[in-house]
Amino acid sequence: MTRVIVFKTQVEFGDCDPAQIVWFPNFFRWVDAASRHFFVASGVPLWSELTRTRGIIGTPLLDTHASFKRTATYGDPIEIHTSVPDWGNKAFTMRHEIRSGEHLLAEMTEKRAFVQRHPQDPTRMQAIAVPPDIIAMCA
Amino acid sequence: MTRVIVFKTQVEFGDCDPAQIVWFPNFFRWVDAASRHFFVASGVPLWSELTRTRGIIGTPLLDTHASFKRTATYGDPIEIHTSVPDWGNKAFTMRHEIRSGEHLLAEMTEKRAFVQRHPQDPTRMQAIAVPPDIIAMCA
Amino acid sequence: MTRVIVFKTQVEFGDCDPAQIVWFPNFFRWVDAASRHFFVASGVPLWSELTRTRGIIGTPLLDTHASFKRTATYGDPIEIHTSVPDWGNKAFTMRHEIRSGEHLLAEMTEKRAFVQRHPQDPTRMQAIAVPPDIIAMCA
Amino acid sequence: MTRVIVFKTQVEFGDCDPAQIVWFPNFFRWVDAASRHFFVASGVPLWSELTRTRGIIGTPLLDTHASFKRTATYGDPIEIHTSVPDWGNKAFTMRHEIRSGEHLLAEMTEKRAFVQRHPQDPTRMQAIAVPPDIIAMCA
Numbered sequence: 142m143t144r145v146i147v148f149k150t151q152v153e154f155g156d157c158d159p160a161q162i163v164w165f166p167n168f169f170r171w172v173d174a175a176s177r178h179f180f181v182a183s184g185v186p187l188w189s190e191l192t193r194t195r196g197i198i199g200t201p202l203l204d205t206h207a208s209f210k211r212t213a214t215y216g217d218p219i220e221i222h223t224s225v226p227d228w229g230n231k232a233f234t235m236r237h238e239i240r241s242g243e244h245l246l247a248e249m250t251e252k253r254a255f256v257q258r259h260p261q262d263p264t265r266m267q268a269i270a271v272p273p274d275i276i277a278m279c280a
Numbered sequence: 281m282t283r284v285i286v287f288k289t290q291v292e293f294g295d296c297d298p299a300q301i302v303w304f305p306n307f308f309r310w311v312d313a314a315s316r317h318f319f320v321a322s323g324v325p326l327w328s329e330l331t332r333t334r335g336i337i338g339t340p341l342l343d344t345h346a347s348f349k350r351t352a353t354y355g356d357p358i359e360i361h362t363s364v365p366d367w368g369n370k371a372f373t374m375r376h377e378i379r380s381g382e383h384l385l386a387e388m389t390e391k392r393a394f395v396q397r398h399p400q401d402p403t404r405m406q407a408i409a410v411p412p413d414i415i416a417m418c419a
Numbered sequence: 420m421t422r423v424i425v426f427k428t429q430v431e432f433g434d435c436d437p438a439q440i441v442w443f444p445n446f447f448r449w450v451d452a453a454s455r456h457f458f459v460a461s462g463v464p465l466w467s468e469l470t471r472t473r474g475i476i477g478t479p480l481l482d483t484h485a486s487f488k489r490t491a492t493y494g495d496p497i498e499i500h501t502s503v504p505d506w507g508n509k510a511f512t513m514r515h516e517i518r519s520g521e522h523l524l525a526e527m528t529e530k531r532a533f534v535q536r537h538p539q540d541p542t543r544m545q546a547i548a549v550p551p552d553i554i555a556m557c558a
Numbered sequence: 559m560t561r562v563i564v565f566k567t568q569v570e571f572g573d574c575d576p577a578q579i580v581w582f583p584n585f586f587r588w589v590d591a592a593s594r595h596f597f598v599a600s601g602v603p604l605w606s607e608l609t610r611t612r613g614i615i616g617t618p619l620l621d622t623h624a625s626f627k628r629t630a631t632y633g634d635p636i637e638i639h640t641s642v643p644d645w646g647n648k649a650f651t652m653r654h655e656i657r658s659g660e661h662l663l664a665e666m667t668e669k670r671a672f673v674q675r676h677p678q679d680p681t682r683m684q685a686i687a688v689p690p691d692i693i694a695m696c697a
Binding site for chain 4: 484487542544
């Protein structure tokens with residue numbers, strides 16, 4: 142069984158565009174929050190703490206595919222069902238179902254990696270192996 | 281030859297996250313602007329005018345795939361090179377290359393459709409055939 | 420006694436800037452949501468319904484003063500305590516206290532008006548008298 | 559004579575709300591960019607460089623007053639005219655006029671301070687005296 146964590150939010154007036162519907166970059170905003178919440182709900186410390194203790198800055202996005210089925214407007218509740226169907230070596234796959242009530246609004250599949258600052262150049266980042274203890278916490 | 285329209289912007293401080301790099305939903309924000317600019321630069325009227333004259337509200341996103349190669353930080357210039365490699369019947373494909381100086385930051389492929397309000401239910405939208413005159417303007 | 424409605428949210432990673440703290444325009448985003456929630460919690464219909472039934476589009480901001488006392492970072496809970504200390508004729512005053520746990524983060528005072536589309540020019544808006552029935556609902 | 563620096567941008571579709579006008583937190587987003595551009599245009603290094611060389615993280619907002627006169631919609635050009643009418647000891651006053659073509663859209667007055675990390679607690683910031691060499695560059 143794959144763990145599924147649900148992140149809840151709500152569409153606000155300012156999240157909607159002149160067509161009265163959610164302006165789509167906001168779906169990515171919520172999914173990024175859902176991704177972080179998945180780790181927090183699994184007991185993984187905040188990135189700010191992992192930066193101090195292990196040099197792990199976060200899990201930037203390498204690749205994403207999103208399919209939009211239906212839209213929503215302000216006042217609508219949003220639930221994002223997040224899971225990790227695949228833990229690779231250098232990157233992992235995260236899956237998000239965005240729902241409102243009984244409706245599926247969108248599906249997203251992400252490839253993300255754990256990164257550290259580059260030891261020679263702190264303005265760059267480099268992917269590290271997905272930490273086994275973090276995989277174990279999220280199982 | 282496919283027309284390529286370039287949209288320019290710049291990374292601002294507030295576009296960056298605690299890792300000091302562009303927070304990725306902002307790439308989708310800029311790409312949405314680049315999509316609209318492609319039509320404006322081709323002579324297509326603003327959506328607000330097309331809503332009045334032809335009931336066309338815009339070109340919402342149905343599907344997107346994005347691949348992130350390299351990041352950027354505030355002060356960096358951004359160029360988005362946008363083209364339409366395929367005009368389908370009910371939907372068209374839009375392609376964006378996001379560049380900063382000599383670097384390719386990300387590539388995105390979008391499927392979008394032209395939509396109108398549903399005649400029986402103005403809170404819903406429905407895709408229409410891609411208008412041939414708009415295809416002609418963008419060729 | 421003035422009614423106080425509390426709106427709750429949470430600071431996300433993407434709400435923070437390279438200094439690791441909330442990027443201040445997000446406080447205005449949350450306060451705008453708190454303003455809408457004040458009316459919803461008081462039983463006032465959504466703006467989309469009031470647009471249909473009474474031509475009332477919403478309550479755009481005319482003037483705001485914000486004082487920032489303390490900042491917050493991602494993971495921090497946010498509570499916005501909203502009230503209307505003064506109902507004027509053409510505009511009303513809204514007050515927001517933004518709190519995180521025991522700390523006061525910011526105080527904002529807004530002047531807002533109820534508006535309709537201009538009868539001769541639908542691209543413009545005009546303020547109307549603050550509707551007495553809405554004042555009564557919010558008392 | 560006070561130096562005035564002009565920052566230019568444009569309203570995009572996604573900057574507008576269901577009332578078809580600029581959603582007001584976006585004005586604060588642009589003004590924050592204009593504030594940073596004022597310093598860059600005056601020759602002050604990026605905050606990321608000042609953090610390395612002098613521990614100066616930036617100029618967070620302490621207080622702001624904004625008055626909205628007129629709105630704008632997507633496609634409209636935006637010009638922000640920024641100046642510093644007063645350099646205080648611990649904080650300075652910044653003034654922004656937001657214009658679109660011949661119209662004044664909004665006026666904002668900000669109080670900002672230069673800050674460093676707190677020496678005992680890097681999660682906190684503390685205001686420092688406004689650096690005289692930066693005042694000289696901006697004069």
